Amino acid sequence: MDQFIINGGRKLKGTVEIGGSKNAALPILIATLLTDEPCVIKRVPKLRDINTTIKILEALGKKVTFENGTCTITKKTALKIKLPYDLVKQMRASFWVAGPLLARKKHAEIALPGGCKNMRKLLYRAVAPLVLGPLIFT
Numbered sequence: 001m002d003q004f005i006i007n008g009g010r011k012l013k014g015t016v017e018i019g020g021s022k023n024a025a026l027p028i029l030i031a032t033l034l035t036d037e038p039c040v041i042k043r044v045p046k047l048r049d050i051n052t053t054i055k056i057l058e059a060l061g062k063k064v065t066f067e068n069g070t071c072t073i074t075k076k077t078a079l080k081i082k083l084p085y086d087l088v089k090q091m092r093a094s095f096w097v098a099g100p101l102l103a104r105k106k107h108a109e110i111a112l113p114g115g116c117k118n119m120r121k122l123l124y125r126a127v128a129p130l131v132l133g134p135l136i137f138t
Contacts, residue, residue: 020045032057052094061080081109094110
């Protein structure tokens with residue numbers, strides 16, 4: 001059972017700084033592909049998946065700086081539509097770039113991510129309506 005047991009006759013008071021969440025930060029970072037405007041995301045945790053996401057954004061044409069939990073994302077080059085397998089294989093969530101790329105470019109070329117076989121089945125079902133049009137699996 002998770003709980004805090006506090007003994008004493010004093011009331012608690014003070015502040016606690018809440019850290020960032022990877023599961024919240026990843027889709028927010030990927031959503032920056034929807035705009036060419038500068039984006040500043042605060043309280044981003046320093047984790048491997050975050051670093052992979054930064055590399056993905058950079059591969060797609062963004063400039064990213066990450067210091068003290070703050071990511072600043074700006075346009076570096078025109079948005080690219082192809083995401084290479086060497087980045088996709090590192091993180092299944094890398095497939096999330098399909099949405100912003102399709103929204104802006106109407107076309108995306110993304111390698112299927114690694115991982116369990118069930119993930120691949122899920123991807124096929126989740127994007128089946130898109131496969132009929134602009135999405136190309138490489």
